[in-house]
Amino acid sequence: MSRARARLAGGGTDFVLSVCVAMAALLVAMIFVVAAGVSFSRGASAFVDGAFGSQLNLAGTLAKMVPLTLVALGWIVVFKAGRFHVGFPGQILIGGLLVSVVALKIHLPAGIHLPLTILAGAVGGALFAGIAAWLWAKRGVNEILSTLLLNLVAVQILAWWVRGPFHDKTTPLPLTAPLPNTSRWPELLVNTDLHWDIVLVPVVAGAISFLLARTLFGFRTRLVGAGEQVARHAGISPEGVGTRAILLSGALAGLAGASLVIAGSTAPMGEDFGSNYGFTGIAVALLARNSPIASIPAALLFAALEQGGGVMEGTVGISSSLVDFIQGLMIVLVLAATTILYLLRRRHRASRGAGPRKQPAPKPELEPVR
């Protein structure tokens, strides 16, 4: 088998698998739609209309892609380093918090103000992730636990932020003052949610893809992810690599937070702009099977579900919680399919190359999910 074909075969299986999973989840969801008394065609067309049917709806879908892709990329970076953190919701919020500081307290022309504001978001996310990174590298605290708890801390910080120091006194609502236009992403389509931050999707996905595949940083990251002891023997510090990966991942989540604040539909910043993006982004990465480029279509699908589901609720009266159900189903299916594929590949592997490899003795632990 030629090299190119070998690579394609692997990637192709992944792609087909993800498409099948998505289709299966949508079909199951449609069963519920039909069970609720809405005809298949009406449900489906309401959904497609909601996601892509009008300029407004399409813009909403594309706008939702941005934070989803960025969080998915953040997950992919830490995952490749063998670390798992779930601190994206918190990092999004703290990213947004720093955005509000730079946007409201610094007065600059747009050409400088906007980049600085965006940078503030990334820095905020990275700083907040840094707490978990430090706890892990220096104190051995499991990063899943620390980030999960830090998410709650971030929620409280933000609740205080928009009621206390940054509260806009002209409104009883927990909101900041409107962020000036110099600090906001310009609109791409006038009077829609779609802003120029959509360019982040291909640019950042391409950059992360390149970073992981072609650079020394990526090589170290992949090596640590593939085995800490091997990395150590190659003179690479897993703690150093892991810390950097967590920081970068936090920066990406912070960037997502920035987009949610300065490319959103409202000028003031509230406390709940993070919505579910921090966790849904992980699902996007799972569906993309941790490929930075594939996370773009995966994010599009999840964004369409959010957007289309919301509209569908209004038009045919199906609860938008169906969307949560579909997303959950997709995660379960991706994991199940991954395991099944892994078992199939292992069986396939025994038949490849020069001869059957020595079978390792069956171990009592569960096989790791790959």
Next chain:
Amino acid sequence: MFGDSGEGVNVEDSSVAQQPSTSGTGVESQSALRLVGITKRFPGVLANDRVSLDVRKGEVLGLLGENGAGKSTLMNVVYGLQRPDEGQIVVNGKEVEIRSPQHALELGLGMVHQHFMLIPDMTVAENVALAPSALPGLSRLKEVEREVDELSRRFGLQVDPCATIQDLTVGARQRVEILKLLYRGADLLILDEPTAALTPAEWHELSRFLRGMADQGRSVIFITHKLDELFGLVDRCTVLRDGRVVDTVNIGDTDKPALARMMVGREVTLRVERPIVPAGKTVLEVKNLSLEDEEGRLVLDDINFEVHEGEVFGVAGVAGNGQSELVDCLIGLRNPTNGGIHLDGELLTAQDPATFTAAGGALVPEDRHREAVALELSVLDNMLMKEYQSSRYSTRGVINFDAAREHADKLVRDYDVKTPNTDVPVRMLSGGNQQKLVLARELSRDPRLVIAFQPTRGLDVGAIEFVYGELNDKKKAGGAVLLISFELDEIFTMADRFAVMVGGRFREILEGGKADPERVGLLMGGAEVAA
């Protein structure tokens, strides 16, 4: 092959007569387990091709074959882990279909795996009581303890039922595994390469026990790729190659070279010639090296030695006597409490494997899958692992994959690593080819010092030959080699001088050609008691 597909028992029946049998009721002629024409296919590969063999009651049958010859697949079939595509399994005269390991055990077949299936922080009796079928309550534990004690006495397997597994030696853990199976009613034991980490004394004990089992009318299948272990233990030996039975021979009618030929299908030089090279300058000098572990125990105790150009310096000893810690200190993974390590006269102060590598050190690690290769990464990535920062393979942080690929392709050719291409993950390679990859990566950098820690672990004869050849070439080219091995044969084959390591100390430094194996064995084993 040899037209052996019908009945595997085409050899003379006199074998059992050579061995004294206590049962004396003629059971030795009965078959305990018979495999007839077992075929197991994996897509594209025939792992077992019409394999037939027969184990009689009261005999030890050797199952000899290289890695990948189909031994493990065959035993997985017998143990109910995989279903055969064709063929029959006959246990005690009845044809059966084995559904699971538990079912196999119910039929009296017990398997001792290479990796023990014991829970380290439970006692022997608790481990034995953890039957897959029935979990006796704690109240029964005393009973189990008594039964274990009785079993261990009856079979001469010394084990304290109240000891905790993690305090036991490898040999003792193995005895627990065997007891566990006997307790659950196994009367045919399958041992899959059981001798990897045993001391000579433990091996003798195991061998005596297995003979005893046979003499009581039970049966043993002893899987190995080490020829030495067969003589004095097995009655007959079935040789597998490429998934097929080459022959089943009476051990009294054959010899090592004949078995080796059958196993690999060609002549092999079982003893590698040790080239004599005049020793040159000192490459590695270790002075007063000591290391305390986290609990303050001295795991390395005042170690002193030198390795010269053109020399293989061996470290013999049983696993767990400080070898891993010694290597960790040498390559900079751990900070010695005391003492100095000099490479080419330079004191290695920075404790970091990258420094060791940069100073001209190479390492073939002990645990291939954990320390030497990243199984999920490509052959290319693995080849690049120690040199990825070199200016040849990267500019301003971006890896030059063309140069790296060229380099990897060349290494694959030069070291004859069998792989479809350099993009496949390393886990697709056989153990021997993985080790070739490691050697290629480490030796091609033209290092001054090569530390080889158990470099032939789990390899078959052909691959072992390759490893020895490479290390000897390195020595002839004026490199220094530090060979750390738990297998005395390896030390005797390769080392010009060697130390016996016991309890973190070098007991004695001996000349390779002149040492007396008995004495070395005593040095290694005697101190194990002390430790």
